[in-house]
Amino acid sequence: MVLEQYLRDRLQQKNLLLMTHVVCGYPSFDDNWRELEIMAEFGVDMVELQFPFSEPSADGPLFVKANQQAVADGVRPADCFEFMRKVSEHFPFKVLMMGYYNTAFKMGHETFITKLSAAGGCGYILPDLPVEEAGELHTLSKPKELAPIVLMTPTNTDARLKILGAAAEGFIYAVARKGVTGGQTEMGDDLKAFIAHCRQHTNLPIAVGFGVSQKADLDFLRGKADIAIIGTAALKAWENGGEDGLRTFFSGLLG
Amino acid sequence: MSLFDFADGREGYYGDYGGTFLPEILATTVEELRLCFRKCKEDPTFWAEFVELMRTYSGRPTPVSYLENLSSKLGGARIYVKREDLNHTGSHKINNVMGQGLICKRLGKKRVIAETGAGQHGFATATMAARFGFDCKIYMGAVDVARQRPNVFWMENLGAEVIAVQDGQRTLKDAINECLRDWVTNMGDTHYVLGTACGPHPFPEMVSFFQAIIGKEARQQIIQEAGKLPDRVYACVGGGSNAIGIFQGFMDDNVELIGVEAGGHGPDSGLHASRLAYKDASVGVAQGFKTYFLQNDDGNMLETHSIAAGLDYIGINPILSDLWEKDRVRFEAATDEMVRDTLKLVMRTEGLIPALESTHAFALAVAEAPKMGKDEVILINQSGRGDKDIFTVADTIEDDHWKEFIKDKAVEYGA
Ligand SMILES: Cc1ncc(COP(=O)(O)O)c(C=O)c1O
Numbered sequence: 146m147v148l149e150q151y152l153r154d155r156l157q158q159k160n161l162l163l164m165t166h167v168v169c170g171y172p173s174f175d176d177n178w179r180e181l182e183i184m185a186e187f188g189v190d191m192v193e194l195q196f197p198f199s200e201p202s203a204d205g206p207l208f209v210k211a212n213q214q215a216v217a218d219g220v221r222p223a224d225c226f227e228f229m230r231k232v233s234e235h236f237p238f239k240v241l242m243m244g245y246y247n248t249a250f251k252m253g254h255e256t257f258i259t260k261l262s263a264a265g266g267c268g269y270i271l272p273d274l275p276v277e278e279a280g281e282l283h284t285l286s287k288p289k290e291l292a293p294i295v296l297m298t299p300t301n302t303d304a305r306l307k308i309l310g311a312a313a314e315g316f317i318y319a320v321a322r323k324g325v326t327g328g329q330t331e332m333g334d335d336l337k338a339f340i341a342h343c344r345q346h347t348n349l350p351i352a353v354g355f356g357v358s359q360k361a362d363l364d365f366l367r368g369k370a371d372i373a374i375i376g377t378a379a380l381k382a383w384e385n386g387g388e389d390g391l392r393t394f395f396s397g398l399l400g
Numbered sequence: 401m402s403l404f405d406f407a408d409g410r411e412g413y414y415g416d417y418g419g420t421f422l423p424e425i426l427a428t429t430v431e432e433l434r435l436c437f438r439k440c441k442e443d444p445t446f447w448a449e450f451v452e453l454m455r456t457y458s459g460r461p462t463p464v465s466y467l468e469n470l471s472s473k474l475g476g477a478r479i480y481v482k483r484e485d486l487n488h489t490g491s492h493k494i495n496n497v498m499g500q501g502l503i504c505k506r507l508g509k510k511r512v513i514a515e516t517g518a519g520q521h522g523f524a525t526a527t528m529a530a531r532f533g534f535d536c537k538i539y540m541g542a543v544d545v546a547r548q549r550p551n552v553f554w555m556e557n558l559g560a561e562v563i564a565v566q567d568g569q570r571t572l573k574d575a576i577n578e579c580l581r582d583w584v585t586n587m588g589d590t591h592y593v594l595g596t597a598c599g600p601h602p603f604p605e606m607v608s609f610f611q612a613i614i615g616k617e618a619r620q621q622i623i624q625e626a627g628k629l630p631d632r633v634y635a636c637v638g639g640g641s642n643a644i645g646i647f648q649g650f651m652d653d654n655v656e657l658i659g660v661e662a663g664g665h666g667p668d669s670g671l672h673a674s675r676l677a678y679k680d681a682s683v684g685v686a687q688g689f690k691t692y693f694l695q696n697d698d699g700n701m702l703e704t705h706s707i708a709a710g711l712d713y714i715g716i717n718p719i720l721s722d723l724w725e726k727d728r729v730r731f732e733a734a735t736d737e738m739v740r741d742t743l744k745l746v747m748r749t750e751g752l753i754p755a756l757e758s759t760h761a762f763a764l765a766v767a768e769a770p771k772m773g774k775d776e777v778i779l780i781n782q783s784g785r786g787d788k789d790i791f792t793v794a795d796t797i798e799d800d801h802w803k804e805f806i807k808d809k810a811v812e813y814g815a
Contacts, residue, residue, distance in 0.1 A: 199568065199700040200686050202577040203423045203584065209567055221698050246421060247685045251699030272423050273685075298425040300587070305427055323425055324585040 148267040148292040148315040151239055152350045152371070155190050161367045163399075164191040164352055166243065166376040168211035170220030171197065174228055180383055180391060185236050187395040190372070193270060194232065196225045196244035203245075203272050205327030207377050207384075222248055226264045233265025241294065242266050246274040249282065258285045268292030268315050276312040283312065294318050297346070299339045310346035316372060319343050321355045327377040330356025332365035340369050360398050403651070403719055404605055412601025415725060416683070417691045417718030420600040422580075429587040434602045436507055441609060450499055454613065457531070458488040458498065462614075464621040464779070469749045470766075477772035479765060480626055481752070481782045482618045482646060489524045491755065491784030492614060492642040497524040497593060499610030501532045504591040511535040511586065514593040515579045517544055517572035517638065518710030518757060519551025520784055521595030526560035528593075536560040539578040541571040544709045550788050569703055572638075572713045576687050596639025597717040600688030604718055608644045614781065615649020622779055630779035631772070632656045636760040637731075638673075638710045640717025642783035647729065656730065659720060660760045662706030663733030671705040675716045676724050677733035691718040707736040707792065708756035710784075734763035740796050742766050743786070755784035756792065 155162050165184050167177045184192060197215035201208060225242075233240045242261055249257040249271060261269060268291050274282070276295060283293050292315025297306055299322065310317075319340060321330045330336070336353075343351055353366055354374030366373050375398070382394035403414065412418050422430060440446040454460040463486065467479040484492040497514075504512060512534045516522030522538040529536035538555050542564040545552055555562050568574035576599070583592045597607040622630055633650055635643035637659040647657045664672030667679075675681040675692045684693040686701065694702045694714045706712040723729040734742075739756060742763040746752050754762055758781070765780050772778070786793065794802040 197700075200573065200577055202580040202687065205581070213568060216700050245686075247695070247699040250685050251682075251695070251697070273421050273688075275420065275422065275424065275427065278419060278421060296424045298423075298427075300425055300428045302428060309424070320425060323587065325581045 146292060146314055147290045148239060149349060151267075152190070152316055156350065156371055161363060161370070162190040162372040163188070164193065164354075164372055164374045165189050165379055166193045166195060166374070168195045168197060168208060168215055168380070169225040169228055170215040170218060171211040172214070174224070176383070177228065179388060180379070181232060181236060183388060183391045183395065185238060187399060189238050191239045191241060192232070193241045193243035194225060194229055196222055196242060196248050198245040198248055201245065203325060205325040205377065207380055208326050211380065222252060226260045229264040229266055239267045240265060242269040244271060246271045254282050254285055258282070258289055258291060262289040262291060266291065268294050270294040270296075270318060272296060276309060279312070292316070296320055297343045299323065299335070306343065306346040313347055313349055316350040316352050317343055317347050318374070319351050319353045319370070321353050321357065324355070326355060328356055330362075332362050337369055360400065363398060403608070403648070412605070414604075414719045415722035417689070417721040418601055418604060419690050420688065421685050421690065422600050422688050423584055425584050426587060429583070430600060432507065433503070433591075436503060437602050437606050440503060440506065446502070450502060450610065451613065453498055453502070454495065458494050459486055460613065461617040461621070462486045464618060464625050466625060467750050470746065471769070473749055474766065474769045476770040476774065477631065477776040477778045478626060478774070479769060479778045479780065480622055480630070481780045482614060482621075484614060484642065484781060484783050485754065485758070485785035489520070489527050490787060491520040491524070492611060492645060492781075493521040493524040493595060493784070494527070495613055495645065496595065496607045496610045496641060497521070497528045500591070500593045500606070501528040501534075503606070504534065504593070505532060507591055509534075509589055509591045511537075511590045512593050513537045513539065513579050513582050513590055514595055515572060515575035516540045516551075516595060517575070517712060518708065518755070519544065519548035519555070519788060520710060520755070522555050522560070522562070523551045525593050525595070526555040526558040529560060530558045537582065538562045539565050539575040539582070541565050541569070541574050543570040544572070544575075547792060548709055548788060550790065571704070571709070573687065573701065580687070596641040597644050597719065598639040598687070598689060598691070598715055604689070607641050608648065608719060611641050611645025612648040614642065614645035615647060617649075618646055618779065619649040622777070626777045628777060629653050629655055631776045632658055632765075632768070633779045633781070634658045634660060634761040634765045635781040636660050636711060636757050636783060637716065637720065638662070638708075638713050638757060639715070640720045642781055644717055644719055646779075646781040657723075657728065658730045658732060658764060659724070660764045661731060661733045662708060662711035662760060663735035663738070664705040664707070666735050667733070670703070672733065673704040673706045673712050673714070674733040676721070676731035687715060689715070689718055691715050691721045707739055707796070708760065710755070710757040711760065732764050734760040738763040738767070743793065744797070752782065753786040754782050755786045756789045758783040759786070
């Protein structure tokens with residue numbers, strides 16, 4: 146698997162990789178590009194490009210606003226694929242599609258997989274698509290070497306984690322806590338135990354997201370997880386301070 | 401014909417529609433709810449407990465009334481009405497809510513959340529929460545808060561916290577998103593009392609199960625009152641809970657079932673909420689389930705409009721989508737204009753004040769009754785009463801006395 150191998154290679158050099166997130170077209174594609182340049186400067190390993198959706202029911206306030214603004218500004222999936230193509234050609238990091246299932250469903254599974262592959266994407270994260278419903282997409286993904294990213298969460302039973310582990314490719318997205326994106330996560334024994342629990346059900350690299358926002362969080366995750374996912378915190382930094390704000394944010398995070 | 405005999409591996413699906421499309425974090429909670437509901441459904445004492453609660457608390461069975469004046473004025477079919485407006489809190493929403501209250505008790509949860517459009521479901525949920533001793537938070541689009549203040553007033557005074565949702569188009573769908581966000585955070589102690597037969601499995605089945613009480617009663621009552629089964633049954637369709645409730649009583653009979661959606665400003669206006677009667681909707685997956693949605697080619701949802709807040713929704717009961725495709729339910733739309741005229745007619749000829757939602761069902765029945773024979777029988781589900789709509793109705797009929805009253809009140813409050 147291309148993505149998994151890439152991550153394993155990177156993990157030879159770094160003990161904790163970084164995945165970041167931008168909402169396509171918010172505040173604009175130009176802003177996105179400048180954010181990504183800074184992310185590349187700081188050696189980010191993977192980026193999720195979120196395709197905006199009108200009903201972002203798993204997102205917190207900042208991403209909700211970003212999704213709605215982008216949709217209102219007329220950002221379409223075709224624009225996002227085009228942007229993804231430019232990004233994947235230009236930047237060294239790997240790119241994933243992130244979004245809600247209806248975006249893929251409406252254009253049709255085959256079209257979605259074909260376009261994603263053509264745009265240089267390595268995989269996709271569709272948090273409202275449970276594995277039971279993902280069979281056809283997963284099958285179509287295989288010949289294109291696209292990784293369908295599976296989420297594991299602290300509320301899952303062992304039986305469920307086993308099913309999730311069996312369906313996963315690329316890496317595991319471990320959701321650090323209940324709730325929506327944004328907000329605080331306590332980096333403590335519960336999270337440590339949860340990551341260990343995920344390990345029992347997968348050999349894939351584990352990425353931890355939701356509420357990861359500062360250097361102390363990365364220090365906590367080192368040695369426990371393989372990848373830290375920075376979402377809302379980076380967008381907040383961009384909103385508050387533009388390029389300088391985002392650079393300061395990453396310097397603090399990685400310093 | 402049972403709607404709920406699922407094929408192997410297809411639980412929660414009605415033809416191609418339904419299913420469960422939720423973030424993984426809710427998998428355990430939804431499974432727990434599914435199992436609890438299964439147990440309750442299979443336990444005859446649970447249904448008996450529910451019926452008894454509705455008898456003593458909500459005034460069930462609600463009667464069926466013959467509309468003699470309207471029938472003779474229209475000169476066609478004999479028109480009967482199932483009076484869900486006579487429930488406590490004024491609509492059918494209480495059936496589902498009290499049922500889910502019993503489920504919530506069995507789940508051992510102490511807090512309930514609900515979305516609401518017209519406010520009837522929020523009002524009913526706040527009532528149930530007060531009665532069962534649950535904490536209660538109601539999410540309501542800011543647009544709906546503004547147009548349904550009387551229900552907001554009652555919810556707050558019943559002890560619920562009402563949150564005006566400012567995202568999206570600030571109506572029902574946005575309130576549902578906000579409930580989902582609350583639920584993924586607080587599922588440990590919180591039950592989500594979804595108000596209509598939409599959303600992820602088991603909600604469509606569960607809401608239909610409780611609302612079936614309407615059809616069970618109505619079938620017996622209409623035979624008694626009219627001496628025969630109805631030829632046609634009309635119900636308005638927002639999410640589609642009162643409709644599936646009354647339709648279930650006549651599934652196996654030779655009875656035509658008609659769902660009436662919100663036609664708003666008409667078919668090509670882009671200002672309506674007709675998913676099946678008009679051609680603007682297509683199949684999609686959102687808010688936890690697969691059905692027809694009013695959406696664009698990218699899968700983003702369209703703006704919807706109705707004079708009736710409770711019909712103003714992008715999606716539709718997946719069971720109804722399936723029954724429509726199988727030609728078991730006919731779908732029609734009533735425009736805002738038809739609804740205004742019909743409300744005036746029904747008030748003046750029969751002294752009934754149907755909710756604007758329910759008036760959609762009346763509007764179609766009124767349009768079709770004259771073309772039917774005098775020996776034919778129509779049954780309309782009056783899903784709720786119109787008191788809550790006093791501001792909207794007063795606006796549209798430009799009632800001068802009402803305006804004066806509001807102005808005086810404003811002065812009294814120091815405006
Ligand atoms: C009186 C009344 N009727 C009908 C509806 C529409 O809902 P449903 O289609 O689920 O019956 C509502 C919703 O708020 C309502 O308040």
